[in-house]
Amino acid sequence: MPDQRPRVFSGMRPTGELHLGHLFGALGNWVRLQEDYDCIYCVVDLHALTTAYEDPENIRLAGREMVADWIAVGIDPSRSIVFRQSDVHEHAELFALLGMVTPLSWLERVPTYKGQIAELGEALETYGFLGYPLLQTADIILYKATQVPVGQDQLPHIELAREVVRRLNHLYGPIFPEPQALLAEFPLVLGPDNRKMSKSYGNAVTLGMPDEEIDRLVMSMITDPQRVRRDIPGRPEVCNVFSWHKLLGAPREEVDEVYRGCTTAELGCVDDKRALAARVRGTIAPIRERRAALLAEPERIDEILEQGAERARAIAAPVLGELKGAMGLAADA
Ligand code: TRP
Numbered sequence: 001m002p003d004q005r006p007r008v009f010s011g012m013r014p015t016g017e018l019h020l021g022h023l024f025g026a027l028g029n030w031v032r033l034q035e036d037y038d039c040i041y042c043v044v045d046l047h048a049l050t051t052a053y054e055d056p057e058n059i060r061l062a063g064r065e066m067v068a069d070w071i072a073v074g075i076d077p078s079r080s081i082v083f084r085q086s087d088v089h090e091h092a093e094l095f096a097l098l099g100m101v102t103p104l105s106w107l108e109r110v111p112t113y114k115g116q117i118a119e120l121g122e123a124l125e126t127y128g129f130l131g132y133p134l135l136q137t138a139d140i141i142l143y144k145a146t147q148v149p150v151g152q153d154q155l156p157h158i159e160l161a162r163e164v165v166r167r168l169n170h171l172y173g174p175i176f177p178e179p180q181a182l183l184a185e186f187p188l189v190l191g192p193d194n195r196k197m198s199k200s201y202g203n204a205v206t207l208g209m210p211d212e213e214i215d216r217l218v219m220s221m222i223t224d225p226q227r228v229r230r231d232i233p234g235r236p237e238v239c240n241v242f243s244w245h246k247l248l249g250a251p252r253e254e255v256d257e258v259y260r261g262c263t264t265a266e267l268g269c270v271d272d273k274r275a276l277a278a279r280v281r282g283t284i285a286p287i288r289e290r291r292a293a294l295l296a297e298p299e300r301i302d303e304i305l306e307q308g309a310e311r312a313r314a315i316a317a318p319v320l321g322e323l324k325g326a327m328g329l330a331a332d333a
Pocket of ligand 1: 150
């Protein structure tokens with residue numbers, strides 16, 4: 001029997017290989033949440049279509065690859081529901097229904113909307129993109145999820161979801177709980193160039209990266225800019241190499257030793273980076289192997305997604321039926 005643990009829902013757009021920024025941000029948190037919550041993790045391919053609608057082939061491939069990454073880092077599809085949004089048509093149907101009761105102004109004032117259009121241009125001036133946060137609302141409430149692990153940037157979307165829920169409950173009776181954002185303290189992972197780690201900047205250590213490329217990226221890391229010579233002591237607190245040692249879970253004594261070596265100039269940046277590269281390789285290697293094994297068997301990934309979709313539908317269909325009935329439609333169509 002299903003237990004009574006609170007339900008978590010989160011989604012990620014399939015946009016390409018995941019990297020350490022994801023692992024130490026959202027994804028690591030998703031893995032941990034499996035201990036205390038019933039988790040539903042969704043490949044939001046319809047959301048990907050709101051921006052990447054000109055690139056359908058990539059959406060399918062990136063979705064599979066992302067699921068391989070998820071499982072490789074510890075998302076367990078026998079415990080959590082892992083599925084693809086477009087496989088459960090209730091998402092699209094609920095999205096359409098929500099569109100009937102949501103004032104346009106609510107969507108137009110979501111800060112990500114104008115911001116993204118300003119950044120990415122008029123290709124985003126579609127009906128679907130305006131509706132992006134409403135589709136996200138549908139994702140969450142279709143499962144009556146109460147906790148939504150997201151980054152800070154998503155708070156306006158969760159706020160919209162809460163407003164829409166209040167409106168629905170006011171109009172049609174108390175059907176949906178108000179979802180809450182579950183914010184975790186994420187370290188901001190910077191790439192070797194000290195910019196936010198991102199595939200588009202070319203500064204990401206991806207979860208499938210071969211050792212040689214890891215070495216190359218790590219050896220290119222910016223250290224303390226004042227340490228222009230080997231014999232000048234460094235300042236670990238401004239050095240990204242030092243942050244990465246901690247991020248990657250170096251034991252306390254080793255962190256202290258790097259700190260001491262750097263601040264006394266006993267340890268040079270090159271040696272420090274070599275040690276870090278070994279640490280990064282040690283983190284990535286097992287993940288890379290697991291994801292490669294999964295990607296070698298795409299039918300296994302498809303099977304996981306199919307089973308996930310079935311489990312998702314079993315929750316989603318009755319919830320959608322409940323709302324349709326309350327809205328004057330045939331509930332079991
Ligand atoms: N918009 C989210 C992001 O870009 C992805 C997402 C889609 C999502 N549907 C969701 C997150 C539902 C949480 C819950 O990160």
